[in-house]
Amino acid sequence: MYSVSLYEVAPSSIHNLATPFDSAIPFIPAMIVPYSWSLILFVVSFFLVRTSTQLSLLSYRLILATIFACLIFYFYPARFSFNRLPPNDWTQFGYQFLQLVDKPFNQLPSLHVSYAILLGVSLWDVVASKKQWISVTYRLLLTGICTLIALSTVLTYQHHLLDMLGGAVLAVLVLMLSNRIRNALVIKYLAVGSIGFLLIAIGGFYFANMSMRVSEVVENLAIIIAAYWLISFTMLACAYQQAKPLRDMHWFQKSNSGRLTLYTWMRFAPIIIIYNGMSLFGQWYFKVTSRGQIHLLIPYAINNRVKVVASPRLRQADLHSHLAYWLFGCTSLERSSLAEKLPPSVHYQIIVIDLAAEISSHVDHLEVAAKNMTSTPVHYLYLPLLDLQPLSDVLLKDYIDLFKRIDALTQSAETRAITANNESRVKGRQLKDGQAKDSLTTLINFHCVMGLSRSIGVQVLYLLYCGTLTIHSYQSWIEQHYPHAHLTDTYLPQSLVEAVANYKSIEYLTTL
Incomplete structure (x- = not known):
């Protein structure tokens, strides 16, 4: 419809791709039959593929071909140049229907040709038989x-012939590219970027033609916004395409307080706005469905000094209640009564591990709440994981480095507590019988602003690293402590679990 409207407004913008060879090609009305087979083969192909891998590859190829073709249709609109007289035989109904649904625009590349090649390649091996003549016939x-x-x-x-050539070239490029696509999320964001670009740009075109006074300004502004949308989501697709090394830190940079930097906002504003909207809606929905009740997450004690807890993004109004419950096991404490119940010899620290790349952390609000309650220091660590990104996409080394930093913070604080006790003895302030020594409780909070999967997954890996969980017990532990969690083998693969669980023993052997 866009090309038709553009042709009516500015006919010179539509290209003519006819060559001298095209005039020698005959018109054969009966070929409308195989022309219609394209749609039939397109639909049937999804039922013919035999494995999930074949289905994914088929889907990638068709989606990529459609995306690239639509972008070319927008940037290089073309029209069929010959006049086709409607036939008077049994094929006339087919051509009449074709005239209604398939106008002579969007010529280069021919998606019929692209689809034919892609479907032929994708379906080549779906019929496997011990009898060779069956495979050959198929x-x-x-x-x-x-x-x-x-x-x-x-x-x-x-x-025209050039349209056929363009369709073949597009199919070859898609075949080369589709084998390199790492997962469906890359295709998803390429599609979102392309569809958004076309909707914004074409919407601006129609709106500009409705308002003739500012038509050029409106259309140019729409193209700029559409281009920004396309570039942003293409960069996001590239981020998901990255292999093992932890590069999300480069794509989604944050400050020391867990806030996305201005540079990150400039590159990914559309997806950041979408994720913030989803997060706020999720918090609102949870508040409505829970009728204002706070569901406090239960921390898990590794020992008498260290607790761990996984959490989603917490509402600022609920942080005080969560902290009181995590640190002291109290469901609700007023600030005045809290001070009376705190043992004076026990000190606290919180280590927050931010796992969400797309949204700013709530660590700044958590730090304010902690200082108001107990003057508890909050340490912030950042391990950026993209939404739905399998945990195996991060190198084992990156996990181990994170866990060692957590251990270093814990041990450093414990060392300070021991030093304080020793200084008390040196100064002659010996502790009386029954008087507690200075001790430290560390709360480790793995949190992801979009949900619990990332938080629970990395927390499980940390407990495996500590030796608290084993490869035989971690699944039952998840079912017991997070019965509603959805950690599939694809998201938290067994190979990663075994690598983390066996890391210390392997490290010890290598030092011998």
């Missing part, structure tokens, strides 16, 4: 169908 039939579909594009006067 492949000859598939080749014949796909060839007729491609040829029908020019024999029905729907496309």
Whole structure:
């Protein structure tokens, strides 16, 4: 519809791709039949593939071809140049229907040709038989169908030869690219970026033609916004395409207080706004469904000095209640009564591990709440994980480095507590019988602002690293402490669990 409207407003903007060779191609009305096979083969192909890998690859290829073709249609609109007289035989109904649903625009590349090649390649091995003649017959039939579909594009006067060539080139590029796509999330964000670009740019075009006074300004502004949207989501797709090394820190930078930097906002504002909206909606929905009641998460004690807890993004109004429960086991404490119940010889520290790349952390609010309650120091660590990114996408080394930093903070604080006790003895302030020594309680909070999966997953890896959990007990532990968690083998693979659980023993052997 965009090309049709553009042709009516500015006919010179539509390109003509006819060559001298096209005039020698005959019009064969009966080729409308194989031309219609494209849609049938497109739908049937999803039922013919035999494995999930084949299905994913087929989907990647078709989506990529459609995305790239639509972008080319926008940037290089073309129109079929010949006049096609409607036939008077049994095929006339097919051409009448074609005239209604498939106008002679969006020519280069021919998606019929691209789809024919991509479907032919994707379905080549789906029929496996011990009898060779069955496989050969199937492949000859598939080749014949796909060839007729491609040829029908020019024999029905729907496309020119250059359109066919463009469709073939697009198919080859997609075949090369699709084998390198790491996961469906890359395709997802490429699609979101392209669709958003087309909707914004075309919407600006129509709105500009409705308001003739500022038409040029409106259209140019829409194109700028659309281009920014496309570039932002393309960069996001590139971030998901990155392999093992931890590069999310480069893509989504944060300050020491857990706030996304201005540089990050400039690159990823659309997705950041979307995720913030989702987070706020989730908090509002949870508040409504829970009728204002606070569901406090139970920390897990590694020993009598260290607790760990996984959490989603916490509302600022609930931070005081969560801290009181995590540190002291109290469901609700007023600030005045809290001071009376705190043992004077016990000190606290909180270590927050921020796992969400797309949204700012709530660590700044948590730090304020902790200082108001107990003057508890809060340490902030950042391990950026993209949404739905498998935990195995991060190198084992990056996890171990994080866990060692946590241990260093814990041990450093314990050392300070021991030193304080020793100084008391040196100064002659010996502790009386029954008087507690200075001790430290550390709360480690793994948190992700978009949910619990990331938080629980990394917390489990840390407990495996500490030796608190084993490869035989971690699943039952998850079921006991987080019964509603969804940690599939794809998200938290067994190979990663074993690598973390065995790390210390392997490290010890290598030092011998």
